[in-house]
Amino acid sequence: xxxxxxxxxxxxxxxxxxxxxxxxxxxxxxxxxxxxxxxxxxxxxxxxxxxxxxxxxxxxxxxxxxxxxxxxxxxxxxxxxxxxxxxxxxxxxxxxxxxxxxxxxxxxxxxxxxxxxxxxxxxxxxxxxxxxxxxxxxxxxxxxxxxxxxxxxxxxxxxxxxxxxxxxxxxxxxxxxxxxxxxxxxxxxxxxxxxxxxxxxxxxxxxxxxxxxxxxxxxxxxxxxxxxxxxxxxxxxxxxxx
Numbered sequence: 001x002x003x004x005x006x007x008x009x010x011x012x013x014x015x016x017x018x019x020x021x022x023x024x025x026x027x028x029x030x031x032x033x034x035x036x037x038x039x040x041x042x043x044x045x046x047x048x049x050x051x052x053x054x055x056x057x058x059x060x061x062x063x064x065x066x067x068x069x070x071x072x073x074x075x076x077x078x079x080x081x082x083x084x085x086x087x088x089x090x091x092x093x094x095x096x097x098x099x100x101x102x103x104x105x106x107x108x109x110x111x112x113x114x115x116x117x118x119x120x121x122x123x124x125x126x127x128x129x130x131x132x133x134x135x136x137x138x139x140x141x142x143x144x145x146x147x148x149x150x151x152x153x154x155x156x157x158x159x160x161x162x163x164x165x166x167x168x169x170x171x172x173x174x175x176x177x178x179x180x181x182x183x184x185x186x187x188x189x190x191x192x193x194x195x196x197x198x199x200x201x202x203x204x205x206x207x208x209x210x211x212x213x214x215x216x217x218x219x220x221x222x223x224x225x226x227x228x229x230x231x232x233x234x235x236x237x238x239x240x241x242x
Contacts, residue, residue, distance in 0.1 A: 026085035056108035066150025118167035153209035169209035179229035
């Protein structure tokens with residue numbers, strides 16, 4: 001089968017579709033197909049028209065950095081982890097679009113700075129080293145740290161939209177480690193306030209984030225633990241056990 005990449009291109013509000021034939025095979029990833037297009041001396045689309053190189057993000061190409069997140073065949077995915085035959089329709093066409101909930105820079109390139117700014121404002125760091133004695137706690141910390149910060153969770157989240165305070169599952173994963181009882185610090189109260197403001201108050205727990213996560217971060221399990229530490233235990237201390 002001859003595959004075609006149908007790419008939504010442009011900058012800002014200027015958008016247009018452009019289709020390219022690809023010599024790549026079923027086992028090749030979407031990322032490899034994009035690489036091949038940009039490696040050509042002169043890039044031409046399927047109609048023979050000369051085209052500019054395709055703007056997209058990539059780094060490790062091993063499902064470890066999350067840079068190549070985009071909408072592939074209508075579903076948010078990592079280009080490096082999606083094979084052409086998995087994303088193609090019956091005619092061999094693969095549609096590629098930028099993530100829709102982030103500001104578009106050019107072609108498949110978006111600005112995910114809003115997500116990183118939210119984490120900075122939440123002050124998600126540890127003042128002391130966490131003493132992870134229990135095996136279960138240590139394992140969950142490891143899973144939480146596997147978050148790629150790719151933004152796919154925000155792309156599918158019904159509660160996230162640009163400009164709002166809600167920071168999404170990426171923030172929840174980072175918050176879990178900061179709220180560990182063994183890693184308490186002086187800024188813990190600020191953490192609680194920010195967690196409530198930027199996550200707890202607006203999360204409807206659809207868990208679409210968990211289903212889409214390429215790193216398989218156990219979001220639901222992290223929420224249970226973090227909510228207990230940041231919200232419920234605080235209330236118990238404030239009002240006293242009944």
